[in-house]
Amino acid sequence: MSEVDTGVEEQVGGEGVEFRLIRVIVVKVLQESLRDRWFWLYTIGFAALAASLTLVAIPDSSVVLSGGFGRTGAALVALVQLVVVLMAISLGARVLPSERESGSLAFVLSQPIGRTEVLLGTFVGLGGALLAALAAGFGVAGVLSTLRDASVSASVLIRLTGLSWLLSLCAVAIGLVIGVSQRKVGAATSTALFVWFVLVFLGDLGIMGSVLASRLPVESLFLAAVLNPVEAFRVAAIVALDGSLDALGPAGTYAVDTYGDRVGLIGVGVLVAWVVAPLTLAWLVFRRGADL
Amino acid sequence: MITIENLVKHYGRTAVLDGVDIEIADGESVGLWGPNGAGKTTIMRCILGLVRYEGSIRVHGIDAKRRPKATRRLIGTVPQELGFYDDLTIRETLQLTRRLRRAPAERLPLVIEQVGLEQHAAKRVRELSGGMKQRLALALALLDDPPVLLLDEPTSSLDLASRELMVRQLEDLRGEGRVLLLCSHNLEELAMLVDRVVALDNGRVVEECPPSQLADRLGLSSWLHLSVAGGDEARAHELLAAKGFNARLNGHGVLVEVSAQRKAVALGHLSESGVEVLDFEVWRR
Incomplete structure (x- = not known):
């Protein structure tokens, strides 16, 4: 039997956050993701759709909006807005309720690890798994466009992958807020689908409806649009891919006129805020320690 | 500690x-x-x-x-x-x-x-x-x-x-x-x-x-389920009831409530009266 050491605090590094423990959870989440059929379903589906869109868009790739942001780029941005957000938000929302239901969360929290480390490890682990999925999807698109001698350059795909990953981290963080608030996987998944629908569809339609109903000034329209992380991603992606914000209508024109080159940074800033704020909220709820 | x-x-x-x-x-x-x-x-x-x-x-x-x-x-x-x-x-x-x-x-x-x-x-x-x-x-x-x-x-x-x-x-x-x-x-x-x-x-x-x-x-009791030889279930039941045990017949034998610490007392009474107990199971309450 181990000697009982009165200096246990030194042994375990006090009750502070230990990066070593976060790393253990990251490895566990990555191991699990590689064996999760939902993860593979989403990854294969995303890669197949990215490949299809690349092939469909290439014949018209001579129609380049500017600087390489052609139809392929636009199609991939739309795909990320739909599929990657759905994938990330549902993975984030399911992970903790599923562990709570199976009892594995109680098993882990019976070990010398804190809730903060479990939550951060889960977030980083899911982020790593999603980066791999995005790299696979955009990698397939890149290989196909290279083979077809199309206009989508490697740098476009790398920038798009980076921004898509940032959007997926937002969605994971939002998913974790759902996950720490729901005890059942079914309820968490339904809530995640609802939130995805609101972000992707109702956000757009709601803004359009508000404009028509209240004749919002264009600056408010831009603000309302860019506060939605999915729209912020679209703005940042178009700017990063050297496309024209005219595609966003009067709000895009206003944004370019008012903010100039900073508009892309605003989009990225909104995305970063949408990672930090929900993750902090999830941490506050999870740390408070609902009974297991 | x-x-x-x-x-x-x-x-x-x-x-x-x-x-x-x-x-x-x-x-x-x-x-x-x-x-x-x-x-x-x-x-x-x-x-x-x-x-x-x-x-x-x-x-x-x-x-x-x-x-x-x-x-x-x-x-x-x-x-x-x-x-x-x-x-x-x-x-x-x-x-x-x-x-x-x-x-x-x-x-x-x-x-x-x-x-x-x-x-x-x-x-x-x-x-x-x-x-x-x-x-x-x-x-x-x-x-x-x-x-x-x-x-x-x-x-x-x-x-x-x-x-x-x-x-x-x-x-x-x-x-x-x-x-x-x-x-x-x-x-x-x-x-x-x-x-x-x-x-x-x-x-x-x-x-x-x-x-x-x-x-x-805590005054805990157990139930003994007894299998007795030669179709003597009814006699075993009567003997145990006469000795003050809470006993009853079921389809396959006799159930008798005993003190958790003195289970063998009931078996002893039956043995003294010539009822052969073939087998028993303990069901704790």
């Missing part, structure tokens, strides 16, 4: 624990005994910090509420509901726990061998039987050879052979200065494994004594 003072836990308006005080000395084995809902498992979950509670718990002087990680560092646990990561193998599950507990790598093959899972280390958890999962839980609890073991119904899902093996392993873990806190419904099992039993009812401690005295102190 473990010191629990005025432990209170409510689920909604229901008090699951209502002012529990327990003190366990170094090297002592203590059993928590009581009916379903008495609060045994909740005490374990409070010690591990899995639920919020009022009152104080100290493990080797460490406040479990203020320093839950440091407390859990001292505790190995076999929970009643075994929740693992189903897609991980036994070896991966042990590796995960070893890293969380900072146990030395050399312990891994030792504990796998100790619980007899060497042949199954590459199996995924979802492929394991209930008994193998229970052995895996024990292996995980022993990984860093902790000074405190919490065992919640550790034999509940085991067949007879696995139960005997588990009881032998738990017997070996007693002593050496290790604190062993064991929840069980089974008084016979507790009698083999613990020095003292804390009986709980409705979230309160109702008795504390050596396991051999608990049945008498």
Whole structure:
């Protein structure tokens, strides 16, 4: 039997956050993701759709909006807005309720690890798994466009992958807020689908409806649009891919006129805020320690 | 040692624990005994910090509420509901726990061998039987050879052979200065494994004594189901009723309520009256 050491605090590094423990959870989440059929379903589906869109868009790739942001780029941005957000938000929302239901969360929290480390490890682990999925999807698109001698350059795909990953981290963080608030996987998944629908569809339609109903000034329209992380991603992606914000209508024109080159940074800033704020909220709820 | 003072836990308006005080000395084995809902498992979950509670718990002087990680560092646990990561193998599950507990790598093959899972280390958890999962839980609890073991119904899902093996392993873990806190419904099992039993009812401690005295102190009774020779069931029933036993016939024999500590008295009366008892089973109330 181990000697009982009165200096246990030194042994375990006090009750502070230990990066070593976060790393253990990251490895566990990555191991699990590689064996999760939902993860593979989403990854294969995303890669197949990215490949299809690349092939469909290439014949018209001579129609380049500017600087390489052609139809392929636009199609991939739309795909990320739909599929990657759905994938990330549902993975984030399911992970903790599923562990709570199976009892594995109680098993882990019976070990010398804190809730903060479990939550951060889960977030980083899911982020790593999603980066791999995005790299696979955009990698397939890149290989196909290279083979077809199309206009989508490697740098476009790398920038798009980076921004898509940032959007997926937002969605994971939002998913974790759902996950720490729901005890059942079914309820968490339904809530995640609802939130995805609101972000992707109702956000757009709601803004359009508000404009028509209240004749919002264009600056408010831009603000309302860019506060939605999915729209912020679209703005940042178009700017990063050297496309024209005219595609966003009067709000895009206003944004370019008012903010100039900073508009892309605003989009990225909104995305970063949408990672930090929900993750902090999830941490506050999870740390408070609902009974297991 | 473990010191629990005025432990209170409510689920909604229901008090699951209502002012529990327990003190366990170094090297002592203590059993928590009581009916379903008495609060045994909740005490374990409070010690591990899995639920919020009022009152104080100290493990080797460490406040479990203020320093839950440091407390859990001292505790190995076999929970009643075994929740693992189903897609991980036994070896991966042990590796995960070893890293969380900072146990030395050399312990891994030792504990796998100790619980007899060497042949199954590459199996995924979802492929394991209930008994193998229970052995895996024990292996995980022993990984860093902790000074405190919490065992919640550790034999509940085991067949007879696995139960005997588990009881032998738990017997070996007693002593050496290790604190062993064991929840069980089974008084016979507790009698083999613990020095003292804390009986709980409705979230309160109702008795504390050596396991051999608990049945008498709480007036516990058992039912004996008797199979008698030569169709003598009706006669056996009459004889036992005449001696003041609560007895009744069922389709296959005679049921008789006996004191948990004096089961053989009923058998003795029947033997003296020439009724041959072929077999009996004990059904504890």
